[in-house]
Amino acid sequence: MSKAQPPGIDRILFTQEQIEARIKEVAAEISERYRGRSLKLIGVLKGSVFFLCALARHIEIPVKIDFLAISNFAPHKAGPGIVRIAKDLDEPIEGEDVLVVEDIVDTGFTLRYLLQTLAGRGPNSLGICTLLDRTSRRIVQVPVEFRCFEIGDHFVVGCGLDYKQLYRNLEYLAVLKPDQSMS
Numbered sequence: 053m054s055k056a057q058p059p060g061i062d063r064i065l066f067t068q069e070q071i072e073a074r075i076k077e078v079a080a081e082i083s084e085r086y087r088g089r090s091l092k093l094i095g096v097l098k099g100s101v102f103f104l105c106a107l108a109r110h111i112e113i114p115v116k117i118d119f120l121a122i123s124n125f126a127p128h129k130a131g132p133g134i135v136r137i138a139k140d141l142d143e144p145i146e147g148e149d150v151l152v153v154e155d156i157v158d159t160g161f162t163l164r165y166l167l168q169t170l171a172g173r174g175p176n177s178l179g180i181c182t183l184l185d186r187t188s189r190r191i192v193q194v195p196v197e198f199r200c201f202e203i204g205d206h207f208v209v210g211c212g213l214d215y216k217q218l219y220r221n222l223e224y225l226a227v228l229k230p231d232q233s234m235s
């Protein structure tokens with residue numbers, strides 16, 4: 053039995069079935085790309101946790117996981133925030149094939165900062181895999197190798213994505229009612 057739809061939800065964008073099917077496809081692409089090697093998945097807390105778990109289960113090559121958390125302080129809502137690492141990885145990544153797993157790539161500022169920081173630690177390769185990509189709002193270009201869904205300019209919750217820390221546990225991806233969100 054799925055949970056009742058919370059009151060703030062406007063409409064469902066992708067169902068649990070659609071998301072699981074797409075994650076399976078992307079996991080197959082990843083397994084193929086890194087065949088014969090092992091892969092370290094780095095989850096960006098907290099939004100990517102649900103996606104990372106689902107993805108990792110379907111990847112067929114040996115996988116390690118680690119997590120980091122970033123804090124994004126935006127002095128002006130419209131402009132770029134100041135990104136910094138609030139919780140670092142537990143292990144080094146030198147010489148490893150690394151895939152950063154994100155919930156959504158929006159302006160690109162978070163990932164640009166993360167890629168620059170992680171590249172300095174000498175991984176063998178460094179890629180990005182995201183559940184959602186909103187290219188229409190991109191300000192800085194980042195190379196997204198694997199994406200599940202491209203979305204339009206609406207605020208989305210569920211599958212790890214939150215609004216004020218709520219809705220992360222929805223099995224589907226949904227658009228919030230307009231009065232709830234968006235700058």
Ligand code: IMP
Nearest residue numbers: 156157158159160161162207208213214
């Ligand atoms: P970026 O630095 O603008 O690419 O920011 C990406 C981060 O903003 C994501 O990792 C999310 O934490 C957050 N974010 C952006 N759009 C949404 C959304 O529609 N729902 C929930 N969180 C979002």
Ligand code: MG
Nearest residue numbers: 096099155156
């Ligand atoms: Mg995030």
